[in-house]
Amino acid sequence: MPRSEPVTAHAAEADLTAGLTPEHLVMVMHAFSEGLELHRNVVNRLNVYPVPDGDTGTNMALTVESVVKALDGLDPETADGGAMGAACRAIASGSLMGARGNSGVILCQILRGISGTFAPCQMVGAHEAAVALAEGSAAARAGVMRPVEGTMLTVAADAATAARRVDENGGGDLLEVFEAAREAAVSSLWRTPDLLPVLAQAGVVDAGGAGLVLLYDAFLHVIDGRPIADRLPLPPEVADKVAGGFAGDHSSQSAGGFAGASRVATVQGSSNHDGPTVRTAGPAGGEAAGGASPRYEVMYFLEAPDETLGAFKSVWAGIGDSIVVVGGDGLWNCHIHTDDIGAAIEAALDVGRPRDIRVTDLVDQVEEESWVRRAVEFDADAAPSAEEPAPVTSVVAVATGDGIRRIFYSLGVHHIVAGGQSMNPSTAQILEVVESVPGAEVVILPNNKNIVPVAEQACELSGKPAFVVNTPGIQEGFAALLEYDPEATAEVNASVMRAAAGRVRAGEVTRAVRASDSAAGRIAAGDWIGLSRSGIESVATTLPEATCGLLAKLLGDGDEIVTLIEGAGATAADTRRVTEWLHENRPGISLELHRGGQPLYPYFVSVE
Numbered sequence: 001m002p003r004s005e006p007v008t009a010h011a012a013e014a015d016l017t018a019g020l021t022p023e024h025l026v027m028v029m030h031a032f033s034e035g036l037e038l039h040r041n042v043v044n045r046l047n048v049y050p051v052p053d054g055d056t057g058t059n060m061a062l063t064v065e066s067v068v069k070a071l072d073g074l075d076p077e078t079a080d081g082g083a084m085g086a087a088c089r090a091i092a093s094g095s096l097m098g099a100r101g102n103s104g105v106i107l108c109q110i111l112r113g114i115s116g117t118f119a120p121c122q123m124v125g126a127h128e129a130a131v132a133l134a135e136g137s138a139a140a141r142a143g144v145m146r147p148v149e150g151t152m153l154t155v156a157a158d159a160a161t162a163a164r165r166v167d168e169n170g171g172g173d174l175l176e177v178f179e180a181a182r183e184a185a186v187s188s189l190w191r192t193p194d195l196l197p198v199l200a201q202a203g204v205v206d207a208g209g210a211g212l213v214l215l216y217d218a219f220l221h222v223i224d225g226r227p228i229a230d231r232l233p234l235p236p237e238v239a240d241k242v243a244g245g246f247a248g249d250h251s252s253q254s255a256g257g258f259a260g261a262s263r264v265a266t267v268q269g270s271s272n273h274d275g276p277t278v279r280t281a282g283p284a285g286g287e288a289a290g291g292a293s294p295r296y297e298v299m300y301f302l303e304a305p306d307e308t309l310g311a312f313k314s315v316w317a318g319i320g321d322s323i324v325v326v327g328g329d330g331l332w333n334c335h336i337h338t339d340d341i342g343a344a345i346e347a348a349l350d351v352g353r354p355r356d357i358r359v360t361d362l363v364d365q366v367e368e369e370s371w372v373r374r375a376v377e378f379d380a381d382a383a384p385s386a387e388e389p390a391p392v393t394s395v396v397a398v399a400t401g402d403g404i405r406r407i408f409y410s411l412g413v414h415h416i417v418a419g420g421q422s423m424n425p426s427t428a429q430i431l432e433v434v435e436s437v438p439g440a441e442v443v444i445l446p447n448n449k450n451i452v453p454v455a456e457q458a459c460e461l462s463g464k465p466a467f468v469v470n471t472p473g474i475q476e477g478f479a480a481l482l483e484y485d486p487e488a489t490a491e492v493n494a495s496v497m498r499a500a501a502g503r504v505r506a507g508e509v510t511r512a513v514r515a516s517d518s519a520a521g522r523i524a525a526g527d528w529i530g531l532s533r534s535g536i537e538s539v540a541t542t543l544p545e546a547t548c549g550l551l552a553k554l555l556g557d558g559d560e561i562v563t564l565i566e567g568a569g570a571t572a573a574d575t576r577r578v579t580e581w582l583h584e585n586r587p588g589i590s591l592e593l594h595r596g597g598q599p600l601y602p603y604f605v606s607v608e
Contacts, residue, residue: 019123019174022083024222026071029091031218033068035228036061036211042232045242046207049151049198050102050322050337056207059101063108066098067091084122088115096326096333101297103152103208105324105335106140110156110212112326113139126177129219130167133160133181145313145323150196152208158188159216175223182216186233189213204238294320294337297360298344302332304352315347337362391486393493394439397477398425398447398455401567401598404474411481413445414438424450430458434466441490442466443497445477467494472533474598475506475563475606505554507532509547509603512539520549530605543570544577547603551578554607555586562589565596565604574602 020028036043036057043057070090092115095108113136118124124132137156141147162184166172172180189209193200210232220226234242298320304312306328316323320338327333334354338344341359348354394414399405405416414437419425434442442464446455449472459466467490471477480497509530516523518536523529530538530550538549551562562582566575575593582589596604 019121019125019128020222021123022087025084025087025091025118025124027222028218029064029067029071031221031228032215033061033064035214035217036064038228038230039211039214039232042234042242043207043211046204046210046238048202048204049196049206050148055101056103057211059104060107060208060211062100063095063098063104067094067111069098070094082122084124085119088119091115096331097301099326099333099335101299102322102324102335102337103211105299105326105333106144106152106208107212108333109140109143109324109326110136110215113137124174126172126174127167129174129177130160130163133163133177136160139326143324143326145317145325146321148196150192150194150199151206152212154192154195155185155188155206155209155212159185159212175220178216178219178223182213182220185209185213185216189233190235203241205234210234294322294339295362296339296341296344297322297335297337297362298341298357299333299335299360300345300348300354300357302327302334302348302352302354303330304332304348305330308351312347312351315350316344319343319347390438390440392439393441393443393484393486393488393490394437395443395445395481395484395493396430396433396437397445398430398451399474399477401596403594404565404596404598407478407594407596408481411478412484412486413481419448419451424448424454427454427457427461430455431461434458434462434464439486439490440464443484443490443493444468445471445480445497447471447474447477465490467491469494469497469501471501473506473508474565474596474604476501476504478563479504479606479608503608505532505556505607507537507550507554507605508601509543509550509605510601543574543602544581547574547578547605548581550605551582551607552585554605555589556607559586559607560588560590561592561608562586563592563594563604563606563608565594565598567596567598567601567603569602578603 040057040061043060044054047054047056067090070093071087074086074090092112095111099105099108114132116139117128117132117135121128133156137153137160140156141153144153147153159181162180163177166177166180189205192206192209193204196206199206213233214228217228221228231239302312302325309325309332313323313325316325316334316336316338319340320336322335322337324335325332334348336344345354345357391414395412396415396417397408397413398417398419399408400418408416415433417425417430417433430444434444442459442462444455444459444466446452446468452468452470452472455468459468469477469480471480480501483496483500484493485496507530509528512523512525512527512529514525518529518539520529520536521539523536523539524541526541528540528543528546529536530546530553532550532554537553538546540546540549555562564575564578579591579593582591598604
């Protein structure tokens, strides 16, 4: 079904008695998609519940984008049940198949409730619109196993109540119905912090509710031609907070949240090692809105008879929260936050067949969002001045952690791209920086093996001569920069910097989530482990023991310098025990100690 131009106020007025046509409905979904895309970043910034991972705007936008694609692929002339039925089925199926995250799945159910009411209509009038908004609200609430007030569920319910009131009072037209719904939605949005303490603590309103307001805006855009607002209708203090980029990471302001808690890193052992995959663990008792926060988001499509869903939901009720199960006619979109991935999937196998399984580590996702904020908020004064003479070769590095960025800048790096173990920047992000730095040529330090291929692709696409120095970690990046000559060509710099990086033996310390075996010994859940570029080298119950064990493996005859970079989770007492071990066991070693502030790894270690 092709996209139409927005309805003008005059045309809309002429059509009000007849109602909305299928073409108008397509236009509404396009306008909704454009509104979500326009305000995606703001909605992301508001996201603190149920997990402060900054993706609500993205998930809602991608969900509606799937709807738009389904609508644009329609041929109304061959559709069964007429154009309205075809459009409504496309909305229902597109939202179900494209739903992303908790907010996307709830939005899917709202759209399915609305489209299900519209489907048998030739035209949608005021009464049908009011009933549809109520059906959408009810469907969304029914799909959530433990509804929470102060979320988009509340905003949808308040908007639907206002629309029904206009309809029941008689005489209201489409414009009045949706104006009442929109006004009530905004009022409800402003009240969400009163209902959900985590929002009040963070000083924001509900992100999903803010995105949902754009649906009512989209209907009004089509009905009377008003433009999609260039700003979301937020309380002034929230708008100021968003515009200011948040003075601090709002994940740390949520009720316990994840910020500031001890974590362990996501690390894959080397290919020649049979040890475990060590993944990031959140705090044992991380809180969100007053309850323990599960570690993983699990989503999949479930092909199962409708009558089996009761038993399925009962199993899920015992293993997680943020449970949303939507769909029907044998196909369901299922979403849960849980600590037990296996049980979440096994529940589906008991009743049917799961497919398109997606598992997201929520702690990694929250940490990535925090990294992005810190990168935005980083003091620009630490970067080289734009007034300095342009070098022949500039250096671009990928890194996170305030201290690490300062060290990189002090060693001559011209621009840092935020990224690391679980936040890999795109080719476009790196390419944009390569093209913008002052040097005529560029060297890139990816500082993570996963980022190397992306950096190489950026070099191929760049209009400047650009070379990648394959630095698998921050430690190799620091070593490489000691040989950097800004007046030499990128090719010469890359050669000597690669050699310098190769002279470093590097490692890091992290924590195990689950029990396993390794070449270094039996690993219990919660043990600290030291990893080199070859795999797991040490296992211990304390951070200093694991760090000293890693150093014992890395140090060899003739070594002169050990560099220890403290990250999140390292204490002064831990560092003192490591330095005392070095003085006792390798008195001739020179120790360089830096505060890197990197997340996920309490210590980066390098030996030269």
